[in-house]
Amino acid sequence: MDQKTAAITLTDVAEAAGVGESTVSRVLRNHGSFSQKTRARVMEAVERLGYVPNRIAGALASTGNPLVAIVVPSLSNIVFADLLSGITRTLETRQRQAVFAVTDYDPEKEEALVAAVLAWRPAAVMLVGLEHTEGTRRMLRASGCRIVELMDIDGEPLDIAVGFSHVAAGRETAERLIAAGRRRIAYVGHDLERDRRSAKRFNGFVEGLGAQGLSLAAVEICHAPSSVGAGKAGLAALLRRHGDIDAVYFSNDDMALGGYFHCLGTGLSVPERLAIIGFNALDICRHTPQPIASVLTPRIEIGMRAAELFLSDAPAQSLDLGFTLITGGTLSATTG
Amino acid sequence: MDQKTAAITLTDVAEAAGVGESTVSRVLRNHGSFSQKTRARVMEAVERLGYVPNRIAGALASTGNPLVAIVVPSLSNIVFADLLSGITRTLETRQRQAVFAVTDYDPEKEEALVAAVLAWRPAAVMLVGLEHTEGTRRMLRASGCRIVELMDIDGEPLDIAVGFSHVAAGRETAERLIAAGRRRIAYVGHDLERDRRSAKRFNGFVEGLGAQGLSLAAVEICHAPSSVGAGKAGLAALLRRHGDIDAVYFSNDDMALGGYFHCLGTGLSVPERLAIIGFNALDICRHTPQPIASVLTPRIEIGMRAAELFLSDAPAQSLDLGFTLITGGTLSATTG
DNA sequence: TTGTATGCGTTATCAT
DNA sequence: ATGATAACGCATACAA
Numbered sequence: 001m002d003q004k005t006a007a008i009t010l011t012d013v014a015e016a017a018g019v020g021e022s023t024v025s026r027v028l029r030n031h032g033s034f035s036q037k038t039r040a041r042v043m044e045a046v047e048r049l050g051y052v053p054n055r056i057a058g059a060l061a062s063t064g065n066p067l068v069a070i071v072v073p074s075l076s077n078i079v080f081a082d083l084l085s086g087i088t089r090t091l092e093t094r095q096r097q098a099v100f101a102v103t104d105y106d107p108e109k110e111e112a113l114v115a116a117v118l119a120w121r122p123a124a125v126m127l128v129g130l131e132h133t134e135g136t137r138r139m140l141r142a143s144g145c146r147i148v149e150l151m152d153i154d155g156e157p158l159d160i161a162v163g164f165s166h167v168a169a170g171r172e173t174a175e176r177l178i179a180a181g182r183r184r185i186a187y188v189g190h191d192l193e194r195d196r197r198s199a200k201r202f203n204g205f206v207e208g209l210g211a212q213g214l215s216l217a218a219v220e221i222c223h224a225p226s227s228v229g230a231g232k233a234g235l236a237a238l239l240r241r242h243g244d245i246d247a248v249y250f251s252n253d254d255m256a257l258g259g260y261f262h263c264l265g266t267g268l269s270v271p272e273r274l275a276i277i278g279f280n281a282l283d284i285c286r287h288t289p290q291p292i293a294s295v296l297t298p299r300i301e302i303g304m305r306a307a308e309l310f311l312s313d314a315p316a317q318s319l320d321l322g323f324t325l326i327t328g329g330t331l332s333a334t335t336g
Numbered sequence: 337m338d339q340k341t342a343a344i345t346l347t348d349v350a351e352a353a354g355v356g357e358s359t360v361s362r363v364l365r366n367h368g369s370f371s372q373k374t375r376a377r378v379m380e381a382v383e384r385l386g387y388v389p390n391r392i393a394g395a396l397a398s399t400g401n402p403l404v405a406i407v408v409p410s411l412s413n414i415v416f417a418d419l420l421s422g423i424t425r426t427l428e429t430r431q432r433q434a435v436f437a438v439t440d441y442d443p444e445k446e447e448a449l450v451a452a453v454l455a456w457r458p459a460a461v462m463l464v465g466l467e468h469t470e471g472t473r474r475m476l477r478a479s480g481c482r483i484v485e486l487m488d489i490d491g492e493p494l495d496i497a498v499g500f501s502h503v504a505a506g507r508e509t510a511e512r513l514i515a516a517g518r519r520r521i522a523y524v525g526h527d528l529e530r531d532r533r534s535a536k537r538f539n540g541f542v543e544g545l546g547a548q549g550l551s552l553a554a555v556e557i558c559h560a561p562s563s564v565g566a567g568k569a570g571l572a573a574l575l576r577r578h579g580d581i582d583a584v585y586f587s588n589d590d591m592a593l594g595g596y597f598h599c600l601g602t603g604l605s606v607p608e609r610l611a612i613i614g615f616n617a618l619d620i621c622r623h624t625p626q627p628i629a630s631v632l633t634p635r636i637e638i639g640m641r642a643a644e645l646f647l648s649d650a651p652a653q654s655l656d657l658g659f660t661l662i663t664g665g666t667l668s669a670t671t672g
Numbered sequence: 673t674t675g676t677a678t679g680c681g682t683t684a685t686c687a688t
Numbered sequence: 689a690t691g692a693t694a695a696c697g698c699a700t701a702c703a704a
Contacts, residue, residue, distance in 0.1 A: 289600045
């Protein structure tokens with residue numbers, strides 16, 4: 001059932017066109033020289049036979065592999081989907097094919113998956129974050145292919161890194177909250193051990209508070225992936241213990257959205273009684289009755305720039321694409 | 337910089353272990369027979385040299401290709417991310433690697449991308465929906481690989497189809513709205529030409545209304561991809577023209593969420609004045625102050641089952657995984 | 673149990 | 689401009 005029609009090959013085309021194999025190869029890749037007449041004959045044969053070049057064979061024979069490996073922690077978070085979009089959009093323009101894998105935020109699994117994709121001898125492997133197991137780092141370095149670490153620049157990249165500083169994002173969020181007059185500030189977050197970047201934001205946030213002589217009034221951590229439900233439950237739990245807080249920093253917008261829904265449901269006035277700020281500036285949060293304050297991260301652009309750097313054979317570097325605080329709405333709409 | 341360390345090959349390992357190449361190959365794939373002693377020597381050499389098998393060469397040499405191609409319309413919709421998760425999760429257990437591409441809902445682009453992935457001679461290509469260009473269908477059939485069409489079973493599959501009936505989903509939604517006592521029913525949707533499945537739901541919905549002697553009281557279409565913003569603007573526009581409708585069917589949950597936010601923002605009471613129902617049952621919509629009525633679609637399961645069918649070499653078939661109406665909340669919480 | 677040789681479908685290097 | 693031919697790195701008969 002599989003090979004009903006014995007796959008037709010370059011050789012078949014060459015024969016049908018009455019030319020040599022290398023000629024067909026040259027015509028198809030538009031590389032080297034050939035007359036327009038032979039070109040026409042070759043193309044005719046290709047059309048007639050419905051020939052589809054075998055890239056596996058091509059990749060083996062040629063030096064450069066057109067495959068690019070992408071390894072992300074998750075797909076349920078829109079952030080990584082955006083990243084993927086940016087990357088593939090750029091890759092397509094250069095005939096590159098993406099092979100990808102999902103780690104579920106597990107460093108060991110990441111190591112296994114990196115090993116798996118490396119077996120395809122990709123021209124580059126793009127992965128999220130700067131934290132990897134020693135084994136992962138070793139394999140990556142030994143592979144000789146380009147390595148692109150995405151979304152984070154707080155640390156030493158293996159080769160190319162494209163992202164922004166999560167520590168700075170956390171710190172600036174704290175500063176903004178304080179500038180808005182908030183003092184009893186809490187944090188509601190998710191699994192900090194697995195999501196290293198949210199941990200960095202948390203640290204930056206605490207540091208930002210400390211710089212102004214403040215400390216966290218309360219912390220609620222949900223030991224699970226971020227989700228709207230977790231944010232909602234997290235804020236509810238936190239308020240039960242600390243009814244007096246006046247602002248909450250959520251580990252990301254999914255969590256913040258849940259918190260906001262909790263307030264809507266219980267009639268807690270936002271931002272008067274409680275300010276809310278998240279992270280990522282998801283599209284959804286721009287359309288809630290009150291837009292949710294957040295930090296806009298250039299995810300698609302990160303993906304695109306990362307792919308471009310690799311495609312243009314750029315030197316090793318750490319590229320900071322920054323972020324943008326978006327306030328108003330659930331923070332200081334009227335507090336100034 | 338690329339090939340600083342000349343990639344080490346099977347031959348190198350064989351030499352280092354003092355055995356033949358085929359022996360190394362057998363040991364590594366745990367296939368055929370070999371003594372434990374040689375096995376140890378081979379593994380030692382593999383470890384020492386840091387050998388990573390070249391799957392490109394392996395795929396070319398062996399008959400079966402471990403690559404599976406996945407072509408989806410978009411990534412910004414969680415639905416497809418879920419689908420991907422389900423597929424890759426299952427594929428991983430069998431050492432299959434996914435190559436993927438995004439069509440942006442463009443049939444022509446789909447054709448080009450299918451051609452591109454086919455060049456990798458995948459064991460299967462999985463794509464969304466049953467509608468494809470004639471060219472796409474021809475290529476797919478000629479390829480001889482397994483074809484898995486996802487998310488839709490309203491039509492003739494090329495090989496395997498796994499999904500549910502969108503027509504039925506639309507029809508049942510209409511029935512439920514009517515059963516809840518709604519009569520002045522409207523529709524707010526997005527780009528029906530590109531998203532064929534939402535068009536099918538729309539048709540089923542209209543048919544469902546017609547069966548009860550009703551017809552659509554108003555329709556608002558946004559000629560763009562679905563989004564929260566579009567849903568919000570769409571409902572606002574619709575209510576401006578038709579203030580008397582008592583229920584709205586949204587093309588999906590992103591749109592419905594936007595509509596719901598519009599109601600929250602303007603104080604329109606839901607579901608008393610206006611019932612809202614969407615499609616997909618996104619996680620977010622389970623946590624809004626009122627859960628948004630919707631149709632739960634088994635996206636992850638569709639991905640998993642699809643991968644399983646292909647892996648188990650199942651015969652051509654159309655597998656209906658159904659859907660589940662979730663009401664309450666924004667529909668008939670008290671209307672009975 | 674193990675090694676040798678052939679082939680997979682290209683690309684690339686040479687001649688011609 | 690074109691055609692042999694040797695890699696590419698592995699799997700797989702087939703022999704030993």
